[in-house]
Amino acid sequence: MDNFFDLIARRESCRNYDPQKRVETEKLIKCIEAARIAPSACNSQPWSFVVVNSPEVSPKVAKCVQGMGMNRFTDACPSFIVVIEEKANMTAKLGGAFKDQQFAQIDIGIATAHICLAAVEQGLSACIMGWLEEKKLKELLNIPKSKRIRLVLSVGYAANESLREKKRKKLDEIMRIVD
Template structure:
């Protein structure tokens, strides 16, 4: 599949085939795409924790859902959770972030996450990026130091839902050339 078809096909998966596990070899390839992604001043401010042990994965999934609000009720279906922990940026990225008032680590983690999700799609897997979770509970479950920040949970598995038509703003609404319109 060419890159543009891959981008068109990738969607946030919210229903997973609970009978199909994902081989660690595939997860390793997907994570390699994230590891190789670009970052400001090559800081690479991320650590990825793969959670695929069923009982632990279900406890992490519980920390991502808010049943009363209807948030993330599908997360136990996914066989793999990739927890993204923010690591310190290097000196150059840190100084650049201060000077330019940008949190480069979050930008870099976003880029790595996009690479991971596109790699998952290329492997025939669905993914969903979660920012809603009980961070303190995830830290406790995975022995993440209190001074670290858990930024995202990327869930991965074989999709059990059809491809949806994407609803996006028109090109005219989001793209302009040489001036803001």
């Protein structure tokens, strides 16, 4: 992979993992390093991550994202990253309140994108999941009740290297140039 555009083209939500291939913990740590250097409003860094790379615990995390029959593909996934919203710093909080923006959630989205791209760069595949059972996950991973879990990422080696066609709105539907 030579450049950024190849990297973003190779990233897709992986729902077909090779259950035999465990993920090297160092690669997951590199994903978190990529999140760590992500930008955030007022450099608030309102996030923390629980990395689960355990043959015993990973299947339990999978069950926490399968409510109502969703995300069944996670049964084959060896690793997960749970994304927790942490308290923003005072400047970001005040700025967000003043401007009526949810900066912390925006920040978390950016950090999560960094994780996905770092995964692809290392030959891994990921899927962001917002469909999660927060209470069950908190109990499983000892996350305080007071915190919010915003996302869970499944991370593993894809069972199949082929990529899907990207179905997206056309450029002229999403862009207006003022020049």
